[in-house]
Amino acid sequence: xxxxxxxxxxxxxxxxxxxxxxxxxxxxxxxxxxxxxxxxxxxxxxxxxxxxxxxxxxxxxxxxxxxxxxxxxxxxxxxxxxxxxxxxxxxxxxxxxxxxxxxxxxxxxxxxxxxxxxxxxxxxxxxxxxxxxxxxxxxxxxxxxxxxxxxxxxxxxxxxxxxxxxxxxxxxxxxxxxxxxxxxxxxxxxxxxxxxxxxxxxxxxxxxxxxxxxxxxxxxxxxxxxxxxxxxxxxxxxxxxxxxxxxxxxxxxxxxxxxxxxxxxx
Amino acid sequence: xxxxxxxxxxxxxxxxxxxxxxxxxxxxxxxxxxxxxxxxxxxxxxxxxxxxxxxxxxxxxxxxxxxxxxxxxxxxxxxxxxxxxxxxxxxxxxxxxxxxxxxxxxxxxxxxxxxxxxxxxxxxxxxxxxxxxxxxxxxxxxxxxxxxxxxxxxxxxxxxxxxxxxxxxxxxxxxxxxxxxxxxxxxxxxxxxxxxxxxxxxxxxxxxxxxxxxxxxxxxxxxxxxxxxxxxxxxxxxxxxxxxxxxxxxxxxxxxxxxxxxxxxxxxxxxxxxxxxxxxxxxxxxxxxxxxxxxxxxxxxxxxxxxxxxxxxxxxxxxxxxxxxxxxxxxxxxxxxxxxxxxxxxxxxxxxxxxxxxxxxxxxxxxxxxxxxxxxxxxxxxxxxxxxxxxxxxxxxxxxxxxxxxxxxxxxxxxxxxxxxxxxxxxxxxxxxxxxxxxxxxxxxxxxxxxxxxxxxxxxxxxxxxxxxxxxxxxxxxxxxxxxxxxxxxxxxxxxxxxxxxxxxxxxxxxxxxxxxxxxxxxxxxxxxxxxxxxxxxxxxxxxxxxxxxxxxxxxxxxxxxxxxxxxxxxxxxxx
Ligand SMILES: Cc1cc2nc3c(=O)[nH]c(=O)nc-3n(C[C@H](O)[C@H](O)[C@H](O)COP(=O)(O)OP(=O)(O)OC[C@H]3O[C@@H](n4cnc5c(N)ncnc54)[C@H](O)[C@@H]3O)c2cc1C
Ligand code: SF4
Numbered sequence: 001x002x003x004x005x006x007x008x009x010x011x012x013x014x015x016x017x018x019x020x021x022x023x024x025x026x027x028x029x030x031x032x033x034x035x036x037x038x039x040x041x042x043x044x045x046x047x048x049x050x051x052x053x054x055x056x057x058x059x060x061x062x063x064x065x066x067x068x069x070x071x072x073x074x075x076x077x078x079x080x081x082x083x084x085x086x087x088x089x090x091x092x093x094x095x096x097x098x099x100x101x102x103x104x105x106x107x108x109x110x111x112x113x114x115x116x117x118x119x120x121x122x123x124x125x126x127x128x129x130x131x132x133x134x135x136x137x138x139x140x141x142x143x144x145x146x147x148x149x150x151x152x153x154x155x156x157x158x159x160x161x162x163x164x165x166x167x168x169x170x171x172x173x174x175x176x177x178x179x180x181x182x183x184x185x186x187x188x189x190x191x192x193x194x195x196x197x198x199x200x201x202x203x204x205x206x207x208x209x210x211x212x213x214x215x216x217x218x219x220x221x222x223x224x225x226x227x228x229x230x231x232x233x234x235x236x237x238x239x240x241x242x243x244x245x246x247x248x249x250x251x252x253x254x255x256x257x258x259x260x261x262x263x264x265x266x
Numbered sequence: 267x268x269x270x271x272x273x274x275x276x277x278x279x280x281x282x283x284x285x286x287x288x289x290x291x292x293x294x295x296x297x298x299x300x301x302x303x304x305x306x307x308x309x310x311x312x313x314x315x316x317x318x319x320x321x322x323x324x325x326x327x328x329x330x331x332x333x334x335x336x337x338x339x340x341x342x343x344x345x346x347x348x349x350x351x352x353x354x355x356x357x358x359x360x361x362x363x364x365x366x367x368x369x370x371x372x373x374x375x376x377x378x379x380x381x382x383x384x385x386x387x388x389x390x391x392x393x394x395x396x397x398x399x400x401x402x403x404x405x406x407x408x409x410x411x412x413x414x415x416x417x418x419x420x421x422x423x424x425x426x427x428x429x430x431x432x433x434x435x436x437x438x439x440x441x442x443x444x445x446x447x448x449x450x451x452x453x454x455x456x457x458x459x460x461x462x463x464x465x466x467x468x469x470x471x472x473x474x475x476x477x478x479x480x481x482x483x484x485x486x487x488x489x490x491x492x493x494x495x496x497x498x499x500x501x502x503x504x505x506x507x508x509x510x511x512x513x514x515x516x517x518x519x520x521x522x523x524x525x526x527x528x529x530x531x532x533x534x535x536x537x538x539x540x541x542x543x544x545x546x547x548x549x550x551x552x553x554x555x556x557x558x559x560x561x562x563x564x565x566x567x568x569x570x571x572x573x574x575x576x577x578x579x580x581x582x583x584x585x586x587x588x589x590x591x592x593x594x595x596x597x598x599x600x601x602x603x604x605x606x607x608x609x610x611x612x613x614x615x616x617x618x619x620x621x622x623x624x625x626x627x628x629x630x631x632x633x634x635x636x637x638x639x640x641x642x643x644x645x646x647x648x649x650x651x652x653x654x655x656x657x658x659x660x661x662x663x664x665x666x667x668x669x670x671x672x673x674x675x676x677x678x679x680x681x682x683x684x685x686x687x688x689x690x691x692x693x694x695x696x697x698x699x700x701x702x703x704x705x706x707x708x709x710x711x712x713x714x715x716x717x718x719x720x721x722x723x724x725x726x727x728x729x730x731x732x733x734x735x736x737x738x739x740x741x742x743x744x745x746x747x748x749x750x751x752x753x754x755x756x757x758x759x760x761x762x763x764x765x766x767x768x769x770x771x772x773x774x775x776x777x778x779x780x781x782x783x784x785x786x787x788x789x790x791x792x793x794x795x796x797x798x799x800x801x802x803x804x805x806x807x808x809x810x811x812x813x814x815x816x817x818x819x820x821x822x823x824x825x826x827x828x829x830x831x832x833x834x835x836x837x838x839x840x841x842x
Binding site: 087088089090092094114115118119120121122123124126128130131132133134135136137174177181204207208209212213214216217225226228229230231232233234235236237238239241242243244245246247248255256 | 315317318319320324325326331332333336339340341345346348349350351352354448449450451490491492493494614615616617619620621658659660663671672673674676677678681684685709710711760761762763764
């Protein structure tokens with residue numbers, strides 16, 4: 001293990017809170033702090049993950065720093081989607097969840113670019129709902145579908161539990177997500193515009209992608225996603241180890257920059 | 267007005283494996299060749315940052331840009347065909363090298379049985395077994411394995427394939443050019459288990475080379491480093507045989523070959539006065555939008571199954587297949603594949619993240635007609651294999667069937683199983699059925715305003731039976747390997763275009779010895795146009811229980827020989 005944690009060079013969340021004079025108890029809302037909101041609010045110490053080592057022990061909500069957002073300007077939207085992603089890949093005794101791993105920031109960047117705008121997909125009309133064997137047929141681009149999905153997560157939450165999605169406890173959030181997954185939620189648009197299960201499917205895969213993609217994409221913070229799976233990331237070769245009779249543990253290495261805990265020896 | 271270019275001897279439409287092979291052979295024979303490729307130039311130097319699962323394997327950086335061109339799909343004629351809006355079931359190639367850039371390199375020859383499937387089945391089991399009445403259209407290829415063997419040999423030498431003798435495949439004139447890849451613990455477990463069960467396991471023939479090799483064209487292919495980023499990626503070492511490290515440089519070195527990238531061919535030009543000839547092609551510069559005409563003495567279609575079909579159809583060459591009357595040959599015999607396998611759960615952790623695209627072991631005891639079909643309700647079978655291709659974390663989330671697909675339980679299972687599950691699977695053959703075919707869509711168009719290809723396809727009941735059979739056999743192997751728990755694949759139902767299955771699409775422009783049931787003769791020369799050749803997996807009359815590219819490569823060498831002979835002598839090649 002390399003000694004340097006990924007956060008050493010990064011902006012310290014605690015410093016930020018100190019310098020802005022915000023009390024640690026009440027970080028809900030507020031544009032200045034938007035990026036921190038909801039980060040592992042329900043979590044306990046989180047001290048078992050490398051990036052939290054320097055900060056554990058306090059009552060500050062643990063999690064990653066805000067690398068800035070390009071797609072979600074609205075804090076409430078970001079908070080909602082972050083929590084939904086955390087339900088897909090929650091923090092538990094296996095290790096960090098989607099939020100600590102930065103998956104929402106991964107999604108934020110993706111939605112602002114090629115992925116969000118479906119630039120490499122066939123988006124010519126006409127649009128018809130189609131059979132499941134025919135695949136995604138929505139008229140909405142992913143960026144639009146995520147915005148709509150977030151809106152509808154809150155609508156469903158209010159209808160069923162009289163509160164916004166992000167204020168519900170985990171079980172109630174799961175119930176709502178399941179309604180989307182099973183196509184029961186009301187997306188508020190015709191089927192040929194988009195189906196609730198389309199939104200859920202994208203949310204699920206984007207979460208997994210954000211957890212395990214190279215840290216280059218702002219998720220998989222500290223390569224903690226890879227570490228849970230024993231995946232060593234970018235190694236130049238395995239030719240000298242592939243015939244080993246037992247499992248070989250290798251420190252993971254990102255594509256760029258040896259400061260992600262990689263030892264660079266590939 | 268389209269700009270007319272100088273006439274050349276040969277133009278190839280598309281420069282992947284088939285285009286590269288035809289170009290190299292023709293250029294070596296002294297013919298002037300132009301390769302028109304709709305995508306961009308690329309080569310080994312572009313793969314330096316290739317170990318990026320998200321960009322290359324999930325977002326398909328190297329593959330076809332379907333915003334410009336895709337196909338429409340339906341399971342049956344009574345459904346509305348809808349566009350495949352994002353890649354999924356198969357990953358179409360684009361740019362120099364085509365899909366040969368990001369293939370795995372599992373390089374199998376089809377079996378002697380494949381080429382004569384109709385006659386051999388009839389002979390052994392009687393004609394009832396062919397099930398013509400149920401709509402199956404099993405037919406011989408108009409070429410035998412023995413006739414094709416020298417071309418298989420040539421392809422394997424060009425690619426430097428690493429492998430060992432397979433007791434259950436057709437006879438070989440030469441051993442593989444390079445020895446098999448390294449055997450790993452996972453492979454040894456499979457070898458032991460399948461030998462115990464009485465099968466004949468061998469190392470998978472691989473285009474990830476076991477050692478550095480100089481091929482007969484003088485091109486050097488490096489030794490595989492087992493980096494684990496092979497399928498869907500280019501090789502940063504130049505160790506995976508691809509058109510960019512073999513046939514394309516060989517063609518270029520002759521001085522007779524020019525690749526013109528960003529050139530999308532939209533039409534094959536026909537001769538108004540002579541309906542036995544074509545005169546060249548029309549293409550669009552994809553960057554400027556300008557149109558060009560490239561006159562040529564010989565036109566060769568190397569643009570993969572769907573575009574080979576499409577260019578013939580939009581240029582009105584040949585007759586479209588009609589599933590009602592079964593008249594017409596263009597578009598018939600579209601086939602795909604099925605996968606029947608089983609997953610074993612172990613306590614032990616394996617180095618599943620290490621690997622190479624064609625690192626594996628396999629046996630052919632349930633492939634072709636290597637086993638008795640008398641009491642079975644399907645024909646053919648599949649190659650049973652274990653592969654260690656390098657599992658990557660976004661795509662590999664193996665969970666038991668009753669596990670939820672998200673949440674804590676999902677997370678636990680998918681993490682634990684990442685290094686603790688091994689899978690054995692049969693790659694099953696698919697036979698032609700009259701209801702599976704390709705056509706042109708009448709609603710959706712591509713970026714050039716040309717109709718999209720329309721695919722009508724579903725698994726047949728033979729597919730369902732074969733898949734189930736192979737899955738059960740795979741389960742026995744996994745069990746013998748010592749798994750704690752074995753999960754057999756669920757039975758297949760309707761074909762879906764969504765999950766990746768294989769880029770082993772076949773048919774649509776099939777070869778044969780009868781113009782009533784094929785589009786080209788066995789030199790891949792079009793029946794109606796003497797100077798037009800069409801080659802690729804679209805030439806397959808059915809799909810076998812193997813990956814296609816060795817057979818595609820062999821046919822491309824056969825085609826190249828035909829092109830050269832035609833350039834010298836002209837006329838019909840089937841009239842010897
Ligand atoms: C992920 C993946 C893994 C695979 N693994 C294996 C494997 O292990 N073993 C195996 O045997 N096979 C494998 N294959 C299949 C193998 O890649 C193909 O069989 C082979 O590359 C086909 O070669 P081709 O020349 O016929 O077509 P392609 O490689 O598709 O080349 C066609 C070329 O034509 C160009 N083109 C198309 N239309 C036009 C047009 N209108 N104008 C100009 N240019 C055009 C395309 O851009 C492309 O470059 C795999 C494929 C994929 C995608
Ligand atoms: S596994 Fe081997 S052939 Fe494949 S990309 Fe890596 S080094 Fe190249």
